[in-house]
Amino acid sequence: MTSTPYPPAPLQKAPLSEAQAFLAAYPDVQAIDIVLSDLHGVGRGKIIRRHELESLFTSGRGMPASLFAQDVSGHDVEDAIACMNDGGGDSRCWPVPHTLGFQTATGRGMVLLHMETPNGAPTPTDPRNAMMTQIARAKAMGLTPMGALELEFYLVDQERDAEGKPQPARAPMTGRRLSGTNCMSVDELDEMAPFFDAVYEGAAALDLPMESLISEYAEGQFELTLRYRDLARAADDIVRSKRLLRTTARRFGMEACFMSKPFAQSSGSGMHLHLSMMDESGANIFADPSENTLAPRMLTAIGGIRASMADSMLILAPVLNSWRRFAGTIYSPATNSWGSEDRNVALRIPSGAPKTRHFEHRVAGVDANPYLVAALVLGAALDGMDAGTAPGAEGVAGEADYPPMPVGWLDAIDRFEASEAMKTILGAPLHQIFAAVKRGEYNALAVEVTELEWKLYGTTL
Incomplete structure (x- = not known):
């Protein structure tokens, strides 16, 4: 595969009417959070005052593109900054359509942003723009990508334990500290009802389509599902949902934790992406063509994803902690595999009505950037559909047909950096800067002496 770039999708700017409607609906709101998602999915931006909102929609707002050259803690990464060549000046950010809403927890508004270059082109290092480029590629093929991402997370106390x-x-209702696995416990959800009632109230105010809630496979772990819809809005939903959960949890004496593996002996948290494609008539091209037969175009999409799975792992597992999730393989697939109704494979085809057929990409952790996950999964799927790539053998045994998966974070960085497939899907600037930032994070952690090292070696050797 060559690294010929795909034409960037024009930046879609929210109309002024959205701001005017918001101001009319919420006359008492005095401030609005304006949020740009960085490489890591961390919200960077400002809190503006009410009188500034209309000018944001008509004139945009300046922010430095160097925000995309920072590590997860907000520090500039020298090698990433060197890739930018923009002199450190501001670029223009614009509101994302359909993302302006009211935050019940904070009493402020919130709107997502995306960035354009000084010459008016989409900023190539903005992850949302990379996703929109792949969506535009699909639309040029007469297809509309549809999807939803599941959100697994932990709720932890703001106070640490005695150690x-x-x-x-x-639990807000009983004061009981959450304990035990309690997978799918309805009583535990009832104990948490005051918190989740506030979350659903906040979701309604944001027009955020949150649906089912379950207690997951560990104490304090939960999962929320969101309505299936066009892929761009599905990714925006995850960004807004994370902010909603964080702001609401703080007001209940809790913190929402989106680490992939916050507790060594407990299950990890994933962000599974469900994906299908509609043609111009609105029909699902992944629908079964006949009984007990899977659609050829879905199978070639799976083939394309498998072909670049090893190269893509840095996007799906972007930080050191991400790789701890794969240490225990129960429902945390670390293999390049596919199958029907099997939660141990990377790409699962759920049961259901044939006309709603889709596949579930199960590898990404909840710490991954949803825009980058959407960009690479869609891009790899389109590659497979273009090339007619066969999916390979069903089940884990087929993994031998593909390059070996990375064995850890550094290996994933090396594989990603050398990958022409990732450079093509994400664009060369984003590919280069993401690799530089992640290598910078790795180098910073490699020289850090941990408490465990002192415990094992400090007075022993």
């Missing part, structure tokens, strides 16, 4: 370690939150 200074994080601990599960207390």
